[in-house]
Amino acid sequence: MDWFRWWHGSVTDPKLQRVARMAGATVGEVIAVWACVLERASSVTAGDAGVTQGDRPVTRGDVVGFDCDDHDVLLGFADGKTSQIFAALVDRGLIEDQRIARWDERQPKREDSSTARTREWRERKKQPAGVTTGDAGVTHGDASDKSRGDKSNNPPIPPAAKPAKPTKPVKPAAPAEKPTRAKPKHALQLPFLMTSEMLAWAGEKAPAVNLDRETERFSDHFKGTGEPKADWPATWRNWMRRAQDDLERRGMAKPVKKDPNDTTWIEEDDGV
Structure with missing residues (x-):
């Protein structure tokens, strides 16, 4: 971890x-x-x-x-x-x-734990045969010979083999789906200019918003934070939606009639 x-x-x-x-x-x-x-x-x-x-x-x-x-x-x-x-x-x-x-x-520098484990394993390999680190783990030749002498000379009887269980047929794995590559994100390019398509959209979806003022706030905000986005027009549209919703909540604008079949905002997940 x-x-x-x-x-x-x-x-x-x-x-x-x-x-x-x-x-x-x-x-x-x-x-x-x-x-x-x-x-x-x-x-x-x-x-x-x-x-x-x-x-x-x-x-x-x-x-x-x-x-x-x-x-x-x-x-x-x-x-x-x-x-x-x-x-x-x-x-x-x-x-x-x-x-x-x-x-x-x-922050401290992190040490690769696998490198440390490898180093410890190599140190253990350098120990003489029959000797382990710590007093409790030290063994000597006499003790090992005595333990061998106490063992029976009769060969051990192997345990009876258990019958193998029938194997179930393995289903072929379904081909893996190729992951969709996310759009690359980049910082806001200034000056940020509204296109004719954006102005037409705002006239329908955010008619009460002062576009020049809100776009200036939009540019200052992302210039200050430096956040990268994949789709800046989508981010701008979401900003204007929120501005329109705020005016409607405060009673300063009439609610915009929303199309229940409009799902374009779902794809604009890179917005504000």
Whole structure:
């Protein structure tokens, strides 16, 4: 099992309390997100999913690909809460360049346990024959000869062989299905421009939303978090849906008539 080091006093660290104030969250919510971020950084391996950070491949300690939306669901937070906390962690310098600050100083180097076991086995092989480590395991020639002399000279009688059980016919294994390859994720390219198709969609699905203002907020948010996405137009559509829903809940817009047969949002799982 892999581990990462959690420092004593982390739950009372004043930096996390300041992050909570900046993000408008409780200290408990910040600690929960911080633990998830550390676990993500610990589980990253070199070249993870082919993602790079700048000119270098990701290594243990990087948090590239940390999905704030998934953690909103995992931790039971309101939409966007994890993103606010993540951005505050970046502002306070706990995360720098999509990497835990001072990770190499905070975490011990891991030793390959299989290498250690191999080394111990080779040391045991170097011991003289008939001698084992520890006083209780030491044997001598006289003791071994005596034990051999006490044994009967009669050859042992082998046990009667049990009848073999009939084997059941083995069903041929079904051919394995080829796994579908996930779309590669990439950071938001600025400036983010709305296409004519996006504007037409917004006129139907989010008519009350101020598109220019919300798109500016959308760009600033993902520029600050640095989250990579596989489909940025889908992410933008989900952002506008939430903005429209928020206006409807506050009574500032008439509800948009939704088509019960419209399932396109299911495929847009890379959104906000």
